[in-house]
Amino acid sequence: MQRVYLDNAATTAIRPEVVDEMANVMKNIYGNPSSTHVFGREAKALIELSRKNIAQRLNVSPAEIYFTSCGTESNNTIIRSCVNDLDVTRIITTDMEHKCVIESIKDLEVRGKAEVIRLNILKNGDVDYAQLEELVKDQSKKTLVSLMHANNEIGNLTDVKRISQLCQENNTLFHTDTVQTVGHYELDFKDLGIDFASCSAHKIHGPKGAGFLYAKKASHIKPLIAGGGQERGMRSGTENVYGIVGLSKAFDLAIDELDAHIAHIKEIKQYTIDQLQESIPGVAFNGLSANLDKSLYALLSIKLPFHDTLIGFELELAGIAVSQGSACSSGAAKVSLVMSTLYSDEEIDQMTPLRVSFSYETTKEEIDALIATLKKIAEKHQLQNA
Numbered sequence: 001m002q003r004v005y006l007d008n009a010a011t012t013a014i015r016p017e018v019v020d021e022m023a024n025v026m027k028n029i030y031g032n033p034s035s036t037h038v039f040g041r042e043a044k045a046l047i048e049l050s051r052k053n054i055a056q057r058l059n060v061s062p063a064e065i066y067f068t069s070c071g072t073e074s075n076n077t078i079i080r081s082c083v084n085d086l087d088v089t090r091i092i093t094t095d096m097e098h099k100c101v102i103e104s105i106k107d108l109e110v111r112g113k114a115e116v117i118r119l120n121i122l123k124n125g126d127v128d129y130a131q132l133e134e135l136v137k138d139q140s141k142k143t144l145v146s147l148m149h150a151n152n153e154i155g156n157l158t159d160v161k162r163i164s165q166l167c168q169e170n171n172t173l174f175h176t177d178t179v180q181t182v183g184h185y186e187l188d189f190k191d192l193g194i195d196f197a198s199c200s201a202h203k204i205h206g207p208k209g210a211g212f213l214y215a216k217k218a219s220h221i222k223p224l225i226a227g228g229g230q231e232r233g234m235r236s237g238t239e240n241v242y243g244i245v246g247l248s249k250a251f252d253l254a255i256d257e258l259d260a261h262i263a264h265i266k267e268i269k270q271y272t273i274d275q276l277q278e279s280i281p282g283v284a285f286n287g288l289s290a291n292l293d294k295s296l297y298a299l300l301s302i303k304l305p306f307h308d309t310l311i312g313f314e315l316e317l318a319g320i321a322v323s324q325g326s327a328c329s330s331g332a333a334k335v336s337l338v339m340s341t342l343y344s345d346e347e348i349d350q351m352t353p354l355r356v357s358f359s360y361e362t363t364k365e366e367i368d369a370l371i372a373t374l375k376k377i378a379e380k381h382q383l384q385n386a
């Protein structure tokens with residue numbers, strides 16, 4: 001059976017060029033980067049070259065990039081340190097963030113360390129910018145705004161530059177979770193004016209277990225993990241040298257081939273939208289997902305016009321892997337926070353959300369397989385309701 005992978009927002013296939021680069025390091029560079037002898041220095045040099053490369057591509061200083069194990073660790077470190085070390089006592093965020101942001105903020109809230117304000121979400125899935133503008137004017141408490149760049153479930157893009165300007169004008173720190181956008185867009189962190197950001201290698205055809213956090217030089221956050229003082233004291237623990245090299249290589253490939261990848265993936269996304277609209281009457285899209293410029297181009301969040309808690313399983317039987325931002329208010333499957341923020345229980349009971357996410361390798365034939373299976377499922381529901 002043909003296997004179709006349409007879950008690239010969850011993770012991507014590692015690129016062979018990245019594997020080759022990593023294998024070379026695994027085989028030949030085994031010194032501990034903290035050792036002062038030549039074996040250690042060789043490993044250390046690779047880390048610093050990777051850091052310099054990544055920093056250059058984001059137009060920041062290498063001293064502002066700290067390697068971590070993943071996006072989750074990066075976001076946790078930033079958010080917790082803002083409260084623990086930078087006197088932040090108020091966080092403005094949303095219920096639409098990734099779980100690692102939601103849970104670290106909730107933890108600080110229940111411990112009484114920070115007041116948390118969750119912004120209203122508009123029907124189109126965007127944050128309420130007007131509400132944010134009003135809230136940041138209150139400077140009685142040191143505030144962190146934490147809003148993701150691209151939503152990993154519906155794809156809405158946040159106007160990061162607008163928010164960072166607002167935060168700068170109001171003496172407020174700004175963290176943006178860029179896990180879904182680094183390597184998908186040419187980002188200039190300096191120009192964006194953000195204080196903190198995060199990245200995960202496995203979202204850009206790099207290895208699992210490697211990521212970085214960006215912290216503007218002026219923001220003196222402190223480490224989550226204490227020990228031997230690696231990463232200039234920010235993240236102790238012997239470095240994942242081949243992971244870091246793999247991350248840097250994956251980032252290089254992503255940016256060097258970006259224009260071609262964007263063109264291909266946008267075409268695939270538009271094709272998916274057109275085919276769905278032709279094949280499934282009543283199909284719609286969540287948030288701004290169908291807008292190629294206002295949402296992450298590599299992700300499409302589909303709103304099927306029937307309720308089917310088994311759809312993930314049915315697609316799996318046809319060899320198709322997608323992600324189901326599950327929406328079952330009555331059965332065993334849990335409604336995702338994003339869907340329950342966007343829709344009422346009644347609306348959720350009449351729909352099925354489905355997230356398909358593409359890569360530069362996705363083909364129209366794979367989309368055809370998805371559409372054919374979804375069409376059959378939709379027809380089954382039409383018959384049941386007839």
Ligand code: PLP
Pocket residue numbers: 009010069070071072073075098100148150151152177179180199200201211
């Ligand atoms: N933030 C966003 C927006 C994500 O999509 C993800 C992963 O799905 C993460 C953070 C967590 O990244 P990692 O899997 O590297 O911990």
